[in-house]
Structures are given as C-alpha cells and as structure tokens.
Amino acid sequence: MFVSLREFSGNEMPGRFEFYKDKSGEYRFRLMAGNGDVVLSSDGYKSKLGCMKGIDSVRVNSSNPDNYVREPGKSGGHRFKLLSLNGRVLCVSRVFETAAAYNSSINSVAKLARGAVIDDKT
Secondary structure, rough: OOOOOOOOOOOOOOOEEEEEEEEOOEEEEEEEEEOEEEEEOOOOEEOHHHHHHHHHHHHHHHOOOOOOEEEOOOOOOOEEEEOOOOOOOEEEEEEEOOOHHHHHHEEEEEEEHOOOOEEOOO
C-alpha cells in the first residue's frame, strides 16, 4: 500500500522530528515534512537518550548521498534506508510510487532534517 504521494521540493514549511514512545515502550522518531507527510521512520530505541542520539545522527548523516540505500518496497515502488557512518540503519523512508518522487525525497531529507524542530510526544 502506498502512502499518499506528495513530492518534497524543500520549499515547503520546515520539517519536524516527532519523538514518541510506542505501545511496546520503545522510543521512536519520524521525520515529517512541513505538509505533515512522514518522510522517515526509525526503529525502536530502549532509551530516550538513544533515540535523541538517533535524531542527531540523522541530522549529520542525511547530508551524505552515500548514506542512502535504495530498495524496492514490499508491494512495489521504491524506498530507502538512511545509514550511519558505521552502517547501522537509522531510519527507513515511506514507499514512493515513482523514481522521481523517490529522488526528490532524498534530495529534501537533508534540508528537512537540518532545520527540523523536535516535537516531543513522550
């Protein structure tokens, strides 16, 4: 299933990291575009501090194009993983129907992440 497709041009309102605790008690974050679309989602972290460090790592590592790994979506389309310098998966993108939307998203992630505020929902 595809998320509603909106390309990210980097010209919309600033992004935000939504930081929350999931039902199993783990901390997670997602990078959201100014229009409310989820761009990236993290795996769970055991501690709040670990999750905050994950956000900081996204800010740093998202500016390097070599840190993105492309993979097919489960039901078609394209998605990417953002990796840290040591190769750990920091977060995963949503699925994009087209290669153009996928490429546009990668080009905007660094801009969104760098200036994104943190919305602490914990």
